[in-house]
Amino acid sequence: MRWADGLIAVDWGTSNRRAYLLDASGSCVDEHEDSQGILSVPAGGFPAAIAEIRQRLGDQPLLLAGMIGSNRGWVEAPYVPCPAAIDDLAAALVRPSDREAIVPGVSYVGEGRADVMRGEEVQLLGAVADETIPPDALVCHPGTHNKWARVARGRIAEFRTVMTGELFNLLKEHSILADLLQPDVEPDDGAFRTGVDHGLTHDDIPAELFAVRARTLLGQAPHSSPASFTSGLLIGADLRIGLAGTVPAEVVVMGRPELTELYAAALAQAGIQARELDGERCFLAGIKAIAERIE
Amino acid sequence: MRWADGLIAVDWGTSNRRAYLLDASGSCVDEHEDSQGILSVPAGGFPAAIAEIRQRLGDQPLLLAGMIGSNRGWVEAPYVPCPAAIDDLAAALVRPSDREAIVPGVSYVGEGRADVMRGEEVQLLGAVADETIPPDALVCHPGTHNKWARVARGRIAEFRTVMTGELFNLLKEHSILADLLQPDVEPDDGAFRTGVDHGLTHDDIPAELFAVRARTLLGQAPHSSPASFTSGLLIGADLRIGLAGTVPAEVVVMGRPELTELYAAALAQAGIQARELDGERCFLAGIKAIAERIE
Missing domain, CATH: 3.30.420.300 (2-keto-3-deoxy-galactonokinase, substrate binding domain)
Incomplete structure (x- = not known):
């Protein structure tokens, strides 16, 4: 064979x-x-x-x-x-x-x-x-479970998972925020940015999530879209955890384009350049490399 | 009437x-x-x-x-x-x-x-x-949505909600951790304490939750009970948010006894004395006080 x-x-x-x-x-x-x-x-x-x-x-x-x-x-x-x-x-x-x-x-x-x-x-x-990425790189792979991976000398040296996608889905499907988190007809960039900013600079996610509901009830929501705000909030916190206080020159963001776009925007907001890669293309490159090594 | x-x-x-x-x-x-x-x-x-x-x-x-x-x-x-x-x-x-x-x-x-x-x-x-509590007090009211309330001159001056109970329930019912978070036959105090300690000192809940699963898969879990650890983790983070850097002499913990007990233990771990009050008794005291004011 x-x-x-x-x-x-x-x-x-x-x-x-x-x-x-x-x-x-x-x-x-x-x-x-x-x-x-x-x-x-x-x-x-x-x-x-x-x-x-x-x-x-x-x-x-x-x-x-x-x-x-x-x-x-x-x-x-x-x-x-x-x-x-x-x-x-x-x-x-x-x-x-x-x-x-x-x-x-x-x-x-x-x-x-x-x-x-x-x-x-x-x-x-x-x-x-x-050789789409260099042998030393910081890679962010958003998805149900976002992976922050440090690639060194062409190997995965270490990585950390942040369950941002799953938390957002749990909140959207089953929580008291469910009715507020249904997808927007039109994403609200301002709300997303406000959320990212909060997530990057605060460590109070379990409280700030409830505030999304409270602000709406009290007519205090500064933006029209709690879904975009909450997405930004969780992604901002994800970056805060994944970057762990460092400011790398570049982060490679790999995965489904609709997700890499969100993370790239959040990274830009943190002053970090993002390079987006389509995860499917990278998957096929990996499969090819493994297949070539099979006896 | x-x-x-x-x-x-x-x-x-x-x-x-x-x-x-x-x-x-x-x-x-x-x-x-x-x-x-x-x-x-x-x-x-x-x-x-x-x-x-x-x-x-x-x-x-x-x-x-x-x-x-x-x-x-x-x-x-x-x-x-x-x-x-x-x-x-x-x-x-x-x-x-x-x-x-x-x-x-x-x-x-x-x-x-x-x-x-x-x-x-x-x-x-x-x-x-x-007069079960003095007119100036910090009250923690655990539940689906824990409330941290500052009582001043006998009035609720301000408060903040941390959705700890709801997050734990979402994870237990619907997440990738569901099978690990079923109630323990016997709660594991050591695992709870380790979780509280992490939650009090780290701001990485969305990552640490995934680690609960990863540690179990890799045989690296230091304790027998991921449910007790996760409960402690979320309560520790709740305290970190609610206390916001302050170390009050005492916190009144009010609510269902099985919950106030957990929060009192976590507060003790943070070096803070807790006074537990049964929420049902307080509710009836409040109803009585309101009824006396009805014309």
Whole structure:
């Protein structure tokens, strides 16, 4: 089985999956996305879920990344500890069969902290492998769980997760703020900026969130959009935690464009230049680099 | 109608209600509690829901407090602004009929903040009225939305809400931490203390919450109970916000005993003496004081 002659790459998350058919040059020639995340696959159902991907995109070897390798996924792929390079990921692939390989996640333990990632490591090290980012960089990867990663000598040296996206979703779906946090017809840049400013300079999120409701009840809201304000508030606090008092020359912001745009705007507000990268492109670069290393 | 000759006091919240039959001396002689909070009462259903209380406890005048006076309740009772005394609450009662009165909530606007309470004001000013607390005090009222209130000259001078209880519940019910936050068979004091210490000294809640999961996955959790740790973490952060750098000689902690106990332990850890008061007793003291002021 020659992996670099063409394969299907799958970014298989908790609530959805994206599969890409890559030709021998690593170019994506077909793709498929659906909501069959790992939590929707019944016990013992992964072989069928994988067969379905091959039916759609062709009978190719599969390189799988993301939560598919977690203890809730198909076969667990133990974390590779930091510092982690692309070679380390390739060397620790878990092979359910000759025709499938699962990319391991990365873990960090140090400074009294512990952290894990699954999926982002392919993007981070993919961008290093194809020289989209230099071997030393600070990367911010927004999503449900934003990752701040320090890349040094081409390896993920350390990282920290801030669960900004999940907190915002919890508040929007289930909290006393739910009715105020429904998406805006038109995002309110002023409200977003006010929120970022507060989050960057205050450490009172559990109080300031309630104030969003109180201000509205009392007619004291300075902006029309509590959703934009709250998004800015949480992203500002995220930056405060991720930057930890440092002011780097540049932060690479990698992920879905609608999220990298928000983080880049917040970083600009903190006086820091952001370089936005499309996470999907970085993912495919990482998959290609790993595939080239498979015997 | 002579209110002080006996009445039914109702603490009517979002998800449940507690009704107390008080005799002419203000002593509670009967009570009823159920889960018929304001959100479970259908449109136009409050007269029937109130009739049901009278059927259970007797055909008495009703003094109603809590979310029943909000814009989602029966009849809206506009907020009384700080500084607010028991006389102010009594003067601003809203009377749907001669036989019912709704206690208003209290609002605060100042220092760029805005805040509201409904229900806690009866307890706070009740404890002042019957001299359980002195006219100048710092009160912490834990619950879904913890209130830090500064009482000055017997009035609520200012207050701030920290949504600790709601955040913990959101995480326990709906987040990636849900399975880790189910109640302990036996609370873990060491884990709670470690959490309080972190929350008191760090301002990284959105990151530290994710670390709860990561530590468990990596076998790095120093304690057996992530639920106790997370509870301590959020309460520690709550204290840091509520105390805002001050170290008062004493904090009055008022509310449900199982919550005041946790906050008192966390305050002790911060080197601050806590005085625990049962919220139900304070509520009845406040109702009695308001009833005495009704013409």
